[in-house]
Amino acid sequence: MVAVSVQQVTKSFGATKVLRGVDVHVPAGGFAVLVGPSGCGKSTLLRLLAGLEEVTSGSIRFGEREVTRLEPRERDIAMVFQSYALYPHLTVRDNLAFGLRLRKTDPAEIGRRVDEAAAMLGLSHLLDRLPKALSGGQRQRVAMGRAIVRRPALFLFDEPLSNLDAALRAQVRVDIRKLHDQLGATSVYVTHDQVEAMTLADVMFVLNGGVVEQQGAPLEVYDAPATRFVAGFLGSPAMNFIKATIEDAGGGGLRARLGDGSANLALPPGLPARPGQAVEVGVRPHDLELCDESAAEIHLKVDFVELLGPEIHAHCVLAGAPVIACLETRTGVSVGDTLPLRVRRLHLFDQESGRALR
Amino acid sequence: MIRRRTAARLALAGLALAPLLLGAGEARADEGDEAATIQLWHAYRGAEEEALQAILEAHRAAGGPPVETLAIPYDAFGSKLGAAIPLGEGPDLYIDSHERLGDYRVRGIVAPVGDAFEGEAAFRSNAVQAVTLDDAIWGLPLSQKCVALYVNQGLLKEVPATLEGFAGLRDTLPEGVFPLAYEAQGAYVHSALLGAFGGSLLGPDDSFGFVGDPAVRSLNLARALIDGGVVPSDADGALVTNLFRGGKAATAISGPWLAADLEGSGIDYRVELLPKVEAADGAPMRPLLTVEAVMLSPEGAKRADVRALARRIAGPEAAALRQERARTLTARADVPLPPGDKLLAAFAAQAEVATPMPSAPAMRATWEPANRAIKAFLRGELDAEAATEGARKRFDDVRRPLPPPASPTPLLIVVGLLLLYGAFSLVRQVRSGELVPALRRSIPAYRYVAHAVITVGLLVILPLVVGAATSLWAGRPETGHYVGLANFVDILTARGGPLLATGSFYVVLLVTLLWTLANVFFHLAIGVSLGLVLSRPTMKLRGLYRVLLIIPWAVPNYVTALAWKGMFHRQFGAVTGLINALNQTFGLSIEPIAWFSHFSTAFTANLATNVWLGFPFMMVVTLGALTSVPGDVLEAAEVDGATRWQRMWQVTLPIIRPTLLPAVTLGAIWTFNMFNVVFLVSGGEPDGTTDILVSEAYRWAFTREAQYGYAAAYAVLIFLMLASVTRLGEWKAGRRAAREAAAARAAQAVEGGGH
Ligand SMILES: Nc1ncnc2c1ncn2[C@@H]1O[C@H](COP(=O)(O)OP(=O)(O)O)[C@@H](O)[C@H]1O
């Protein structure tokens, strides 16, 4: 178990700057998730942690230890690859034992640890098979097992679930978190899937274009996105954004004139916005709530309805911008209805900088 | 539509057949005026060929029938004649060396010349003796060739009277100039020395002649000359030419061909009689004499006009013309030498003291044992008695009586049973009523593969079967007989000799295995290493290196083999040059290595050549195989704690192993049969120890009495060994696959089909 501290790390491949000064701090035993759209540099950062790539500048420390220039094998880490990267010529047992054998661990100890890991992951009956005779889920578990038996101070996961089907993914997600809690080692987990990020993370780092846009506990980040990008990236369905201009509502209050100007929204007091400022109003689909006509802040006409079972997604247009509202199924909304809605919570972003105004 | 297609096909078929039909017409036309045309084959080139054409024109002008000539390379002459004459396609008369007469006679492709012979008085007696077999004349002598003594007049005024006297020249000649250069390693020139002592290579009744007192004394004298610095060691024909041409030898023993090589060299030379030998009571050295003669095929000998033509070609006018135009030494007694031609006069005088080369077929079997004996003796491995006795044994071994004819009954019974079994199973299948419909259904499929089956059958299967069948016969193709498995028994029992003697099947097999293992090891080690190095993406100029490293593979291997052989030459090779350079630069005194005098060095020379030839293949295969190694697996190993070295041995190599395996099998088979390198680089030296099975088989077929059956038995044994080893590998791989599949099935059952 070791704390991870990445300081002002940059990484370029030739002229391409992939990471532009990243700081990441993970407490010992924590589960950190690096999340971001594909191509944002998550894998690169993880590979820097593993020692598979060398930093262009900046430093990496594991606990008190400076590891920036160390070889992977000197870092006491284990990594689970997206493709699993199992040794195709070795049986499951030998795959698991490979790292231990290289370290000249006592054979009896190797046997014990392999059996233990296999039991933990339900691989016991597969130990004598070659990887090519395994299903995708089994391979994934072998890759996990290979990391576990090593008992490293730090686990690195690079999108380990992306090659699994949806049902399996949900299950393994839970398994991974349980394993982490059981083993207690620090974990750094890379994914582009915000659901995984939200459910797994103790601390979450949202990467975009080679920088950390925001970090923090998942719910904090979800509730208070620091930028328009983070707000849009987290949450499903994604947050609704409507371009707006700030206007003086009189009486010291401000309001946002939405989109084409056909609707207004009163802003809560205390927001650092000034009249005339170009902003984007962000409203999560779940923050739109049906209400009485009298209490309605906006009215939306339903174009299309997705039935998901417990809830429905009503696709509407607000002041020329598409908007989705997540409503309880029992409300019985159907296409053509005009909905009186209340905005439970809204976010405001400066159009120019994309920063949240709060 | 259909009709048009049929018509097109007919037209095509007609086109294809047209040459055949026309050819047939031509052939018939040939037969029509066969009586008029005479076919003549020769191996002449340049001035000699022009002289021959002039003679033929004169004959035609004098009313003779038209003559068609065909020039055939000297080396191919015998086999072409043997193939053509029995089929009635060959020449009516041909010009060849007299020493082949014995062989041609056994094969029935030559006949006595009858009235074409003008009488003994017309020719030199040596020449007549050369073409006489059992009191009949089998060829008309044209010219004679033998070696004589070339003297560099710039270096030497007075030639010593005796061979021993040459030792005295060392003090008077400049530093680094040999008093005498000749091919001391070869039996051909050595037999001149042997002749002085009254010996000859072939004794009476086709026994081995290079034994006993004359042989021992001639060998000792040759060694004394070399040890005394009179004669260079390790000299072959090219070296003798170079030394004399370069003024590094005061005299040289060589034939008329050296004169051609000396043109434009500026060396002022004359030719003299070979010296006398003091140790042989002053007897002269007697070189072997080769007589070129006109020979008649059995058909040609029956025709008066052919005999007349032969008589003219061997006649006095023709001889004078040849002498004048091509400077060939005539074999006639009645044609004067061109006045003032001292060279021709010297060779004519030497021909008088030469011994005609025996033309008995047994003569050909003397060369290899005699050559080996001389080399082994000069290397100091054996004393003269042991060397010559060993040579006699080898000669007798090659000339041993053929196995007795065996009854072909067992073979016929086996073949009969097989046929019967085939017929029986065919009948059974037809009876069961499935075969005929199945056949009918498959006819389109058969149509698609028919041409391939026929081609493979003709080009692969048929030669294989014929080769295998040959191994059941013994003797020359014309006179051989069926011997059953006697050839195999002979080979596997080392012909009654010790099983582990040099040249026995088992020793050669051992050498072959060592050769194969060593080669495959180095091919793999170097090829895989280079493949690994060249696959690194960070390397600059990768493409260039790849191309450069593939070049050895792209060059035809015999070219490479000859180049390497040159590099290993003891006196003038690049390796010796390197050693000399080292010696000079660092003041060392490393002796140049006589690469082909010891098994270890000769084997190393072969190995170096073949490794050079073979590693690019493994390199290319490795480069291909490496693309199947996923990068992230290597990274996983890196994270797992593997060093670069461990990653290579424990990940990369095991992953590419299955891809390399077929290449290794293939490489092993190629190496096992790598005739070119062994034959061209070491040539089996020393003493046949570096021969591998194929080169040994080659020697039995082509240098030892044409024992094709015996050679074919070797080939069959090689085939059986390679086939069974390959099958064994496949069987093992098959078993492994089956084991894995079974394990997977068992696991599946336990798991009950879950993830
Ligand atoms: N070895 C490399 N050479 C050049 N560019 C690279 C290399 N590895 C990654 N990149 C680039 O860096 C960017 C980030 O890649 P990566 O970290 O793999 O993204 P992701 O966040 O999807 O895992 C991508 O634009 C990719 O093209």
Ligand SMILES: [Mg+2]
């Ligand atoms: Mg990635």
